[in-house]
Amino acid sequence: ELKVEQNPLFLSMQEGKNYTIYCNYSTTSDRLYWYRQDPGKSLESLFVLLSNGAVKQEGRLMASLDTKARLSTLHITAAVHDLSATYFCAVDTYMDSNYQLIWGAGTKLIIKP
Amino acid sequence: GAVVSQHPSRVICKSGTSVKIECRSLDFQATTMFWYRQFPKKSLMLMATSNEGSKATYEQGVEKDKFLINHASLTLSTLTVTSAHPEDSSFYICSAPAPLTSHAADTQYFGPGTRLTVL
Numbered sequence: 068e069l070k071v072e073q074n075p076l077f078l079s080m081q082e083g084k085n086y087t088i089y090c091n092y093s094t095t096s097d098r099l100y101w102y103r104q105d106p107g108k109s110l111e112s113l114f115v116l117l118s119n120g121a122v123k124q125e126g127r128l129m130a131s132l133d134t135k136a137r138l139s140t141l142h143i144t145a146a147v148h149d150l151s152a153t154y155f156c157a158v159d160t161y162m163d164s165n166y167q168l169i170w171g172a173g174t175k176l177i178i179k180p
Numbered sequence: 181g182a183v184v185s186q187h188p189s190r191v192i193c194k195s196g197t198s199v200k201i202e203c204r205s206l207d208f209q210a211t212t213m214f215w216y217r218q219f220p221k222k223s224l225m226l227m228a229t230s231n232e233g234s235k236a237t238y239e240q241g242v243e244k245d246k247f248l249i250n251h252a253s254l255t256l257s258t259l260t261v262t263s264a265h266p267e268d269s270s271f272y273i274c275s276a277p278a279p280l281t282s283h284a285a286d287t288q289y290f291g292p293g294t295r296l297t298v299l
Contacts, residue, residue, distance in 0.1 A: 110224075110290045111290075112289075112290075155224070169226075170225075170226070
């Protein structure tokens with residue numbers, strides 16, 4: 068069964084702290100996506116990780132990919148309230164002659180002032 | 181830049197009626213589009229893959245007669261929820277792969293979503 072598991076599913080943290088969201092996946096894939104979703108909004112693409120060892124950073128967010136371990140991390144540095152949102156990871160997989168995205172359950176992040 | 185639009189953004193309908201949701205790729209062509217459904221506090225669930233000029237591919241457990249998908253052109257896919265019931269109330273999102281020639285060739289563009297409420 069193809070699965071993408073995020074951990075934790077819920078995270079409440081104080082501003083200024085660091086934390087990491089983990090994304091494990093069971094299928095073979097070399098493309099992993101991180102998305103942000105604000106309540107009632109559609110998804111916003113954050114990072115696309117294409118190869119083993121890929122690391123991308125945007126502001127206080129940094130994402131990395133280890134394809135051998137089938138693990139991606141999204142690290143938050145010195146969190147600010149504006150980063151409160153739900154974060155999803157998703158993995159590209161090719162099955163039934165189609166590329167599809169397999170999604171994690173999402174991590175709801177609440178950052179308190 | 182490339183954008184995917186959905187219409188309507190919000191719809192309220194009576195039980196038993198049918199609702200059509202449009203997904204359009206703006207400024208680029210999409211031979212494939214994906215339809216997702218999001219339950220409250222849950223992740224997105226892929227419902228089906230819409231293929232231009234051919235039948236959609238439905239995920240296991242998704243009723244193809246209930247959720248009709250038509251991909252009539254390279255820029256438009258429609259999802260029709262037939263004989264809607266309150267349990268069909270949800271947030272429906274479509275996406276399209278970014279063009280291979282674009283700078284974002286390895287990502288997906290998401291529509292803004294359609295909130296369906298069936299009374």
